[in-house]
Each structure stands twice: as C-alpha cells, then as structure tokens.
Amino acid sequence: MWLTVVATCLVLGYVLKRILEYRKNLPPGPFNIPLLGSWEFLRLWWTGGSLTEMYARLGDKYGPIIFMRHVLDAPVVTIRQYDALKEAAKDPLLNGNTVPYLYRLMSDFSNYGISFSDGPKWHYNKKFTVATLGKLGFNKQRVMTMATNECSSAVEKLLTKKGQPVNIEHELFGAITNVVMQVLMSRQFDIDDPLFKQLREDGFTLFCIAAKLKSPYDFAPWLAYVAGENSDVRTLRRVMDRFAAFCAQVIEEHEATLCPDEPRDYVDAYLAAIPTAQASHDMSKDNLRVGLKDMIVGGMEGPSIILAWLLLLTAEHQEIQARMVAEIEEVIGFDRSPTLDDESRCPYVRAAIVETMRFVTLTPVHRHSASHGSTSLRGYHIPAGSMILEDVHSYNHDPAVFGDPETFRPERFLGERGEQLRKHEATFGFGPRQCPAIAYSYTVLFIFLVGLLQRLKLVLPEGAEPQSNRGAYNVGVRPSQPVLIALPR
Numbered sequence: 213m214w215l216t217v218v219a220t221c222l223v224l225g226y227v228l229k230r231i232l233e234y235r236k237n238l239p240p241g242p243f244n245i246p247l248l249g250s251w252e253f254l255r256l257w258w259t260g261g262s263l264t265e266m267y268a269r270l271g272d273k274y275g276p277i278i279f280m281r282h283v284l285d286a287p288v289v290t291i292r293q294y295d296a297l298k299e300a301a302k303d304p305l306l307n308g309n310t311v312p313y314l315y316r317l318m319s320d321f322s323n324y325g326i327s328f329s330d331g332p333k334w335h336y337n338k339k340f341t342v343a344t345l346g347k348l349g350f351n352k353q354r355v356m357t358m359a360t361n362e363c364s365s366a367v368e369k370l371l372t373k374k375g376q377p378v379n380i381e382h383e384l385f386g387a388i389t390n391v392v393m394q395v396l397m398s399r400q401f402d403i404d405d406p407l408f409k410q411l412r413e414d415g416f417t418l419f420c421i422a423a424k425l426k427s428p429y430d431f432a433p434w435l436a437y438v439a440g441e442n443s444d445v446r447t448l449r450r451v452m453d454r455f456a457a458f459c460a461q462v463i464e465e466h467e468a469t470l471c472p473d474e475p476r477d478y479v480d481a482y483l484a485a486i487p488t489a490q491a492s493h494d495m496s497k498d499n500l501r502v503g504l505k506d507m508i509v510g511g512m513e514g515p516s517i518i519l520a521w522l523l524l525l526t527a528e529h530q531e532i533q534a535r536m537v538a539e540i541e542e543v544i545g546f547d548r549s550p551t552l553d554d555e556s557r558c559p560y561v562r563a564a565i566v567e568t569m570r571f572v573t574l575t576p577v578h579r580h581s582a583s584h585g586s587t588s589l590r591g592y593h594i595p596a597g598s599m600i601l602e603d604v605h606s607y608n609h610d611p612a613v614f615g616d617p618e619t620f621r622p623e624r625f626l627g628e629r630g631e632q633l634r635k636h637e638a639t640f641g642f643g644p645r646q647c648p649a650i651a652y653s654y655t656v657l658f659i660f661l662v663g664l665l666q667r668l669k670l671v672l673p674e675g676a677e678p679q680s681n682r683g684a685y686n687v688g689v690r691p692s693q694p695v696l697i698a699l700p701r
C-alpha cells in the first residue's frame with residue numbers, strides 16, 4: 213500500500229516537474245522518452261552515426277536552437293547559428309564546464325589543467341597559457357625559425373619519395389608537431405621514436421573518448437570500479453598514467469636546469485611563475501603536469517590534421533594552388549623563407565588557410581560548457597545543468613552566411629581589392645573556452661604552406677576521390693584518404 217502511494221507521488225511529481233518546465237518555453241526539439249531521453253541520441257549511440265548529420269537533419273525542422281534530453285532526462289541545448297553562438301558565449305551562466313566523470317578523470321579528479329577543468333583554477337591557468345603562448349609565440353620570430361627549419365627537413369624528405377604517393381598526414385605529423393613540442397618543452401622527436409608514437413596514439417584515444425557526449429559513469433560513478441579492461445574508463449586511466457609519467461619527467465628535467473629569468477619554453481615559464489602565484493590560482497607542478505598533457509594533445513591533433521587537409525585541398529584544386537604560388541612568387545619569391553611580415557602581404561594564402569578551417573571544421577560540434585544556472589537565450593528558457601553544444605559545422609556550412617558553403621573557395625575571405633576580409637575564427641571555438649593557440653596555429657600553418665609550395669607541386673594520385681569533410685564523430689575530422697604526390701617545382 214505505502215509502496216504504491218510513494219510510487220504514485222514520485223510519478224506525479226515527475227510529471228508536474230516536466231509540465232512546469234515545458235511551460236517555461238524551452239527551445240523546440242524532438243520528442244523525449246521519459247528517463248531515456250531523445251530517440252535521436254539512442255539511435256546515434258546504437259548505430260554510431262554522425263552527430264553533425266543528425267543536427268543538420270534536426271536543424272531543418274527545429275531551427276537554430278534545439279532542445280533534447282539525454283539518458284536520465286539530462287538536458288542538452290544545441291546552438292547552430294552564429295549570432296546565437298556569440299550571444300551564448302557572453303553569458304557566464306552558459307560557460308561553465310559539464311564536468312562529466314571522464315572529464316574529471318582527465319583533470320586528475322583535482323580540476324587540474326586547461327581542457328577539462330573549470331572555475332577559477334581553469335580561468336587562471338588558461339589566462340596564463342594565453343599570455344605565455346602570446347609571448348612565446350615567444351617572440352613570434354622564434355616560432356617562425358622553428359617552423360621554417362622543420363618545414364625544410366620535411367620538404368627534403370618528401371623529395372626523396374620521387375613522386376610516389378605518400379600519406380601526407382603521416383609524413384608531416386612529426387615536423388609540425390615538433391614545433392609545438394619545442395615551444396612547450398624544447399624537445400624534438402623522431403617520427404619513429406616509440407615514445408612519440410605512444411604520445412600520438414594516446415592523444416588520439418583521449419580525443420575520441422572526450423568526444424562522447426555522456427558515459428554511463430556520469431549516472432553511476434561506481435561502474436568505473438567494475439569496468440572491464442577495454443572500457444573507456446580503464447583505457448583512459450592507462451592513457452593518463454602514461455601522460456603523467458612523461459610530463460612529470462619533463463618537469464623534473466626542466467627544474468634541474470631552470471633559469472627563472474630566461475624561460476626557454478612553456479614549462480620553464482610556468483615553473484618560474486609558481487613561487488609568486490597567488491594560492492587561489494593553484495599554480496603547482498601537479499597542475500602543470502595535467503595542463504602540459506592538455507597542450508600536447510591539443511597541439512598534436514589540431515595543426516597536423518588541418519595541415520593535411522590544407523595540402524589535400526590544394527592538390528585537389530590546382531587553380532587555387534596556382535594562384536597561391538603566383539602570390540608567393542610575387543611577394544616572397546622561391547629563394548628565401550617566409551618571414552613574419554609576409555603573412556599580411558599574402559592575403560590569398562592566408563584566405564586559403566581560413567577557408568580550409570571553415571570547409572573542414574575540425575571539431576564540428578564543440579562542447580565544453582554547461583549552464584551553471586537557469587538562464588534564457590533568444591527568449592528560450594535554458595534549464596540549469598544543460599549541456600550546451602555549439603554546432604559550428606552548421607554555421608560554417610550555412611548557405612545564408614556563405615552562399616555556396618560546399619564549394620572550397622578562398623576568395624570568400626577576400627575583399628574587392630584582394631585584402632583579407634575577416635578572420636573568421638569559429639573553428640577555434642567561441643567565448644572563454646576558445647583555443648589558446650589561435651595566433652600560433654595561423655603562423656605555423658602559413659610557414660608550412662608557403663615553405664612546401666615554394667619547393668613542391670602537389671597533385672592527387674590518379675583516380676583519387678575528392679575529400680569528404682563529413683566526420684563520423686564530433687572531434688578531429690580527419691581526411692578519409694590523406695594521400696598525395698609531391699613533385700619538385
């Protein structure tokens with residue numbers, strides 16, 4: 213009898229809560245099954261389909277802001293339009309971190325690091341990182357020199373392939389990643405170094421796990437203790453242990469030779485700042501260990517994938533390659549390396565980089581934020597605790613903004629007099645969680661693109677399919693066939 217009364221009260225309470233919430237003008241969205249959430253998420257989980265395609269389909273029906281529920285009714289709000297994305301980025305209530313179980317594991321359960329931490333600790337570490345990378349771009353000149361040297365070695369290596377098809381993502385990964393490794397820890401790796409291979413594999417695994425919207429551990433953390441050997445949580449623990457051992461060793465080596473007034477790299481700069489940092493900022497070696505892992509992972513994945521896309525699209529569109537080469541010949545020539553000043557004097561090359569970022573949209577659906585309190589967006593009620601997803605792919609491919617979004621056309625970022633129109637940095641995220649390495653990434657990509665085109669003509673192997681930019685999951689859209697031929701120019 214009592215059991216029936218309690219169960220009835222619970223059901224009524226649940227129904228009442230839902231009715232009250234729906235009266236608050238939630239954004240439109242598909243039907244949600246009580247406690248199980250939206251059928252769309254269940255289907256995605258079951259079939260392993262593409263989040264981007266799902267939102268493209270739903271967007272046609274429900275518009276720029278979509279409301280859905282995940283398992284156990286967890287609210288998820290997806291924003292698909294530029295103005296709404298910008299507006300959301302300005303509302304502090306919409307920019308907390310979701311901190312699901314696996315994110316907590318990625319921040320060492322101590323809210324450490326940059327990518328998976330939150331609150332004041334994240335804020336200060338992020339601020340420090342943006343400022344230091346800004347300087348580090350040290351001075352930007354140093355990054356330029358590092359990138360130029362790495363690019364020259366890569367060109368020599370590609371020339372030894374004598375016109376054979378090469379996997380360009382693999383061939384250039386070592387060179388472009390070594391630039392960030394030098395900025396972070398003054399270290400260069402050989403592409404065949406087992407440690408480097410392991411770091412790359414671990415970074416990729418971490419990215420894939422971070423891409424999942426929810427995990428069972430969010431609802432029942434105890435599952436983590438009984439999870440099987442190949443479960444996400446056990447895999448992630450192994451990855452985190454390996455990163456922790458590597459980063460701790462790097463920090464120890466830096467400490468032994470630290471000269472606080474002359475920081476050589478990011479690790480030095482951080483160690484030198486610890487003694488004078490306020491206690492509330494929690495700058496510590498433990499925090500650095502986790503933050504360094506975040507920087508390695510971000511620095512390995514982003515630039516190398518975008519560079520591969522850039523070169524493949526350049527090979528696919530010979531007329532665009534010819535126009536870039538003509539600009540390089542006129543402004544820089546083929547006999548000297550590009551300098552800092554050249555970046556602004558080569559608007560077409562720069563526009564090709566921006567267009568690649570738009571066309572590809574490396575991370576089509578960014579997430580990072582959660583509403584820390586209930587708030588409103590465009591007149592819609594956003595419940596407290598909602599996961600906020602930024603569907604950047606849909607913005608980057610919106611015909612209302614770009615006219616012909618499925619065409620690769622750098623000119624769209626040039627004005628009538630050939631000047632660069634705007635930066636368009638949607639690819640790096642919005643608001644406070646934006647990537648800390650935007651300027652760095654543009655500089656390095658510019659040096660590599662110019663350095664490679666000065667010496668090489670890039671073509672696709674006969675019969676190669678045009679590259680598709682549809683990613684299967686929401687982080688790190690890779691080219692399907694990163695193969696091209698590099699001929700001496």
Ligand code: HEM
Nearest residue numbers: 326327510511514515518580639640641642645647649653
């Ligand atoms: C072409 C290159 C790159 C692209 C396209 C890219 C893209 C992104 C995106 C989309 C985000 C998430 C923003 C959000 O959630 O709103 C992000 C965050 C981040 N990126 Fe990058 N990134 C690139 C290069 C780098 C590099 C070179 C580094 C390190 C040296 C780096 C480190 C990070 C870190 C630490 C975060 C987390 C920031 C936070 O949570 O506050 N990224 N990046």
